[in-house]
Structure formats: structure tokens, C-alpha cells
Amino acid sequence: MRSFRHWVILGCSSLLMGTPVQQLHGEGVEVSGKILMSASPQLAGKKRKDTPNVANVVVWLSPLKSGGVAPMIPIRQPVYRLVQKDKMFTPHLLVVPTGSQVEFPNQDPFFHNVFSLFNGKRFDLGLYESGTSRSVRFDREGVSYIFCNIHPEMGAIVLALNTPYYGISNENGVVALHNVPAGSYRLNVWSENRQLANPDVSQKIVQVSADSVHLGDITLQTTTDALAHHKNKFGDDYEPSRDQKY
Numbered sequence: 001m002r003s004f005r006h007w008v009i010l011g012c013s014s015l016l017m018g019t020p021v022q023q024l025h026g027e028g029v030e031v032s033g034k035i036l037m038s039a040s041p042q043l044a045g046k047k048r049k050d051t052p053n054v055a056n057v058v059v060w061l062s063p064l065k066s067g068g069v070a071p072m073i074p075i076r077q078p079v080y081r082l083v084q085k086d087k088m089f090t091p092h093l094l095v096v097p098t099g100s101q102v103e104f105p106n107q108d109p110f111f112h113n114v115f116s117l118f119n120g121k122r123f124d125l126g127l128y129e130s131g132t133s134r135s136v137r138f139d140r141e142g143v144s145y146i147f148c149n150i151h152p153e154m155g156a157i158v159l160a161l162n163t164p165y166y167g168i169s170n171e172n173g174v175v176a177l178h179n180v181p182a183g184s185y186r187l188n189v190w191s192e193n194r195q196l197a198n199p200d201v202s203q204k205i206v207q208v209s210a211d212s213v214h215l216g217d218i219t220l221q222t223t224t225d226a227l228a229h230h231k232n233k234f235g236d237d238y239e240p241s242r243d244q245k246y
Contacts (some may be wrong), residue, residue: 028179029208031061033215035173037222038197054173056093057194057220058159060166061177061185064205081105082146082156084112089146089156093192095168098141098160105133113149115233120144120160124233143190147230152238155227157192182209192227194220 037052080100083090085107096102104114106128114134115124120142125134127150138144138160148154165185169175184207189196197219206213232238 028181029210029212030176030178031180031208031213031215032174032176033059034217035169035175036217036219037173037194038219039221052222054220055169055171057169057173057175057189057191057218058093058095058166059169059175059177059190059218060161060163060188061180061208062163062188063165064184064186077101079103082114082158083107084114084148084154087148087151087154089154091156093157093159093168095159095161095166096138097164098162099137099139100160101135101137102158103133103135106130111150112154113233114146115149116144116146116158117233118145120158124149145226145230147227147233149233152230152232155230157227159190180208180213183207187215189218189220191220193223193225195223197221 035054035057037054077097077100080094080096080102082094082102082104084104087108094102104112104125106112107130109130111127111129113125113127116122117124121136121138121140121144123136125136128134138158141160141162144158144160146156146158165177165180167175167177184205187204187206206215
């Protein structure tokens with residue numbers, strides 16, 4: 001489907017704010033920045049009444065091998081869940097360390113069929129009833145678009161990362177990554193329906209030392225919604241709903 005194409009690799013120290021799925025304790029510095037939005041070429045010259053959404057942009061730091069910085073592996077893994085309730089996945093975006101187990105509890109009074117056939121982790125949990133749960137191990141780094149084969153309106157994203165140094169922009173576009181050790185990093189940026197406005201910033205390598213790092217502004221522009229108009233698990237269009245209740 002839309003592959004990992006919105007996963008834009010820049011280079012280096014990272015921005016982030018939002019709660020890291022796994023914030024490891026240790027000495028390091030803060031790396032920060034801000035997400036901005038520009039009009040896409042398709043919207044150029046058109047007036048927009050809504051405020052550009054700069055939240056939920058994931059930014060992370062991948063240590064370069066030559067830098068000698070290796071993430072610590074936590075002894076205990078937290079429990080990660082994508083809850084199905086009111087025909088919605090909560091949270092909509094879940095960032096986890098690669099290798100994590102994610103639970104998919106069904107809290108609706110009817111069946112669900114969670115699946116993902118694109119990029120990241122491919123799986124099909126089949127039909128399961130209210131009050132039950134199934135789980136998936138996300139054993140490779142990447143973006144997984146999560147859907148329900150019964151309810152086309154349901155969609156979510158699991159992003160599995162090989163590094164603990166990441167963050168998610170808040171509603172103001174601010175990102176801050178804490179306790180980043182000194183070293184060389186590659187900066188990665190991913191958004192569900194946005195991409196870098198200037199691709200020339202990709203592959204930039206930033207050095208983190210003893211002082212805090214400010215990456216400045218990272219400008220994105222709107223692109224196609226990765227979750228819109230998706231197919232069911234058989235690659236076909238969803239059939240019109242005959243029962244609005246379920």
C-alpha cells in the first residue's frame with residue numbers, strides 16, 4: 001500500500017515530545033525542534049479555514065554504528081495495547097520497540113477481525129468475540145497499518161523502532177527527546193499523511209555532545225492519507241453495511 005514512503009530519513013539527533021513508549025533512564029542531553037506545515041502543491045493558492053495539524057509526527061534517532069552508541073535493552077517490557085471499542089482503535093498511533101508484543105482486546109459487543117497486510121508486520125487475527133483478546137509480536141522495524149476486516153472505518157498505526165530515542169510532536173508541533181547520549185545519529189521522521197517539504201534535508205548527520213541540541217524547524221506538507229480508502233484483507237472493497245449497529 002503506501003509503504004514506508006512517509007518514513008523520511010534525515011540524519012541525526014532527534015526531536016520529540018509526547019510520551020515515549022520506552023524512556024530509558026541515563027545521562028544524556030535533550031534534542032528538540034518544531035514541526036511546521038506548508039501548503040502542498042495541490043493546495044497552493046487555495047484558502048484553508050482549518051489550522052494545519054502538526055501533532056503526531058514521530059521523530060527518532062538511529063545511532064550510527066560508527067558512533068558506538070547502543071540502546072539498552074530493558075529487563076521488563078511494558079504491556080502495549082490497541083483497544084477496540086466503539087468501532088475505533090485506541091490509541092490511533094502506537095510506537096513500540098521492535099520485538100514488542102501488542103495486545104488487541106475487543107471491548108465492543110460484537111466481533112472484530114484485526115489484520116495488517118502492508119509493510120511492517122503482516123498478520124490476520126481472524127474473527128474473535130467481545131471480551132476476548134489476541135496479540136501480535138512486531139518483530140521487525142517499520143510501519144504497520146492496522147484495520148478491521150468487518151468495519152472499514154477502523155484504522156490505526158503501529159510503528160516499531162529499533163531505537164529508544166524517539167518522540168511524538170504535540171499539538172503545537174513541539175518535539176523533545178530526553179537523555180540522548182553523545183554520539184552520531186541519523187534522524188528519521190514519519191507522519192501518517194505528511195511528508196518533508198524539502199527532501200534535501202534527508203541523510204543529514206547530526207552530532208550530539210555535552211550540550212543540548214536544537215534542530216530548528218522541520219517543515220512538512222500534506223500528502224495522501226495512508227488509511228483512507230483501503231481494501232479488506234482479501235484486497236477487495238468492503239461490502240456496504242447491512243446492519244448499522246454492528
